[in-house]
Amino acid sequence: MDIDQTGPDPSVRELIAQRQALSMHARDGLLLEEVPLAAIADALGTPAWVYGAGTIRARLAQLRRAFAPTRVHYAVKANDHLAVLRLMAQGGAGADVVSEGEMRRALAAGIAPAHIVFSGTGKTRAELEAALAAGIGQINAESVAEIDMIASAAALTGRTARIALRINPDVAAGTHDKISTGRAGDKFGIPWGEAAEVYARAATLARVEPVGLALHIGSQIVATAPYRAAWERLRALTLALRQAGHRVTRLDAGGGLGIAYRDETTVSPEALAGALGELLGDLDVETMIEPGRWLVAPAGVLLASVVLNKEDGAIVVIDAAMNDLARPAMYGAWHGIVPLDAATATRPAAPRMVVGPVCESSDIFARNRRLPPLPANSRVAILDAGAYGAVMSSVYNARPLAPIAMVDGAHWTTIRERQPVAAMWAGETIPEFLSG
Numbered sequence: 001m002d003i004d005q006t007g008p009d010p011s012v013r014e015l016i017a018q019r020q021a022l023s024m025h026a027r028d029g030l031l032l033e034e035v036p037l038a039a040i041a042d043a044l045g046t047p048a049w050v051y052g053a054g055t056i057r058a059r060l061a062q063l064r065r066a067f068a069p070t071r072v073h074y075a076v077k078a079n080d081h082l083a084v085l086r087l088m089a090q091g092g093a094g095a096d097v098v099s100e101g102e103m104r105r106a107l108a109a110g111i112a113p114a115h116i117v118f119s120g121t122g123k124t125r126a127e128l129e130a131a132l133a134a135g136i137g138q139i140n141a142e143s144v145a146e147i148d149m150i151a152s153a154a155a156l157t158g159r160t161a162r163i164a165l166r167i168n169p170d171v172a173a174g175t176h177d178k179i180s181t182g183r184a185g186d187k188f189g190i191p192w193g194e195a196a197e198v199y200a201r202a203a204t205l206a207r208v209e210p211v212g213l214a215l216h217i218g219s220q221i222v223a224t225a226p227y228r229a230a231w232e233r234l235r236a237l238t239l240a241l242r243q244a245g246h247r248v249t250r251l252d253a254g255g256g257l258g259i260a261y262r263d264e265t266t267v268s269p270e271a272l273a274g275a276l277g278e279l280l281g282d283l284d285v286e287t288m289i290e291p292g293r294w295l296v297a298p299a300g301v302l303l304a305s306v307v308l309n310k311e312d313g314a315i316v317v318i319d320a321a322m323n324d325l326a327r328p329a330m331y332g333a334w335h336g337i338v339p340l341d342a343a344t345a346t347r348p349a350a351p352r353m354v355v356g357p358v359c360e361s362s363d364i365f366a367r368n369r370r371l372p373p374l375p376a377n378s379r380v381a382i383l384d385a386g387a388y389g390a391v392m393s394s395v396y397n398a399r400p401l402a403p404i405a406m407v408d409g410a411h412w413t414t415i416r417e418r419q420p421v422a423a424m425w426a427g428e429t430i431p432e433f434l435s436g
């Protein structure tokens with residue numbers, strides 16, 4: 001997934017052919033589901049995000065079908081827009097949240113508290129109290145210190161905390177270093193060798209009920225082997241805990257299922273579900289998974305306009321930047337770029353660098369990318385931007401948060417306005433001592 005890839009990039013035609021949500025129409029240009037993206041760019045301006053509701057619905061249905069009876073808890077951090085969360089609720093998913101803010105979003109979108117799992121390495125005492133008061137279904141605890149905090153929050157709120165121990169299975173997910181979370185030495189989870197002792201101790205605490213184990217080994221995982229290794233450990237630990245007389249009724253098998261941003265060979269949900277069934281299916285436990293990216297990444301695009309060309313079109317400056325979509329700058333991530341106009345898309349391609357206007361040398365969306373000429377004012381879609389896109393945006397360089405549209409079949413509507421410029425400093429004050 002590095003920006004400097006070897007081997008030829010997929011062509012514009014291949015990028016579209018490989019994505020069910022996209023098609024190129026001779027007159028209307030690039031469509032997401034059945035809506036011409038040019039119409040949305042005309043109405044909202046650029047940069048602008050567009051999400052496909054039908055696409056999200058179909059992906060959730062496919063995943064739930066593949067994994068049934070395993071429950072799906074959507075990892076809210078991938079895309080926390082209320083409309084996306086409502087689609088998850090309607091499609092039968094619960095939520096995996098990592099902050100009180102995400103919990104509030106999930107509740108506001110109509111996800112039942114019992115179907116919310118609270119994960120995260122540094123939940124604060126206040127967040128734990130809020131989660132217990134809201135009656136959320138499960139807290140994935142990551143340390144002994146956290147379990148003690150949960151016990152005291154439970155005593156204060158008078159609620160019983162159902163906890164799963166997030167174990168660190170010490171497996172490498174074979175993914176980018178910044179999104180690998182299941183190795184010894186990563187900051188996440190309880191070392192699996194200590195899990196039995198921690199579980200036993202948690203069972204002695206009042207108002208704390210250990211119900212099972214959880215793990216999450218990383219993100220954008222495109223192979224089955226790391227999952228198998230982790231789930232084998234989950235299985236062994238479950239059996240060991242039961243041998244020691246503990247009840248284990250839930251296993252949270254994690255998220256991380258990757259997608260093809262460029263030409264990666266990925267694991268199908270069906271194949272992964274097969275592995276899960278094989279390793280955990282006979283344990284008489286409730287199983288759950290917590291995918292984020294796989295459900296929403298291919299359902300979103302970021303629309304941008306070309307501001308100008310430099311060096312005869314070798315450098316294309318667009319009006320979207322790293323503050324909108326951080327993944328290329330942050331992880332060296334590769335995202336497909338497709339012109340919205342059909343005629344433009346078929347012109348002969350040449351290597352180009354596509355950059356944003358932010359004053360950072362990492363504000364680059366593509367290097368050495370074979371693209372047709374992209375003259376000023378032409379428009380492009382940056383693909384697979386539905387996950388870890390808008391949620392990671394900042395207002396760096398005082399660039400307001402971009403608007404968001406949602407398409408559903410042939411309809412579309414705005415689901416977030418462009419942030420008004422003055423809203424960026426709405427909470428700021430100039431102190432009295434600077435007056436005059």
Ligand SMILES: *Cc1c(COP(=O)(O)O)cnc(C)c1O
Binds near residue numbers: 077120218
């Ligand atoms: C980020 C995260 C996920 C989701 O990861 P994806 O790669 O988006 O599927 C699931 N569980 C936990 C605990 C996470 O931190």
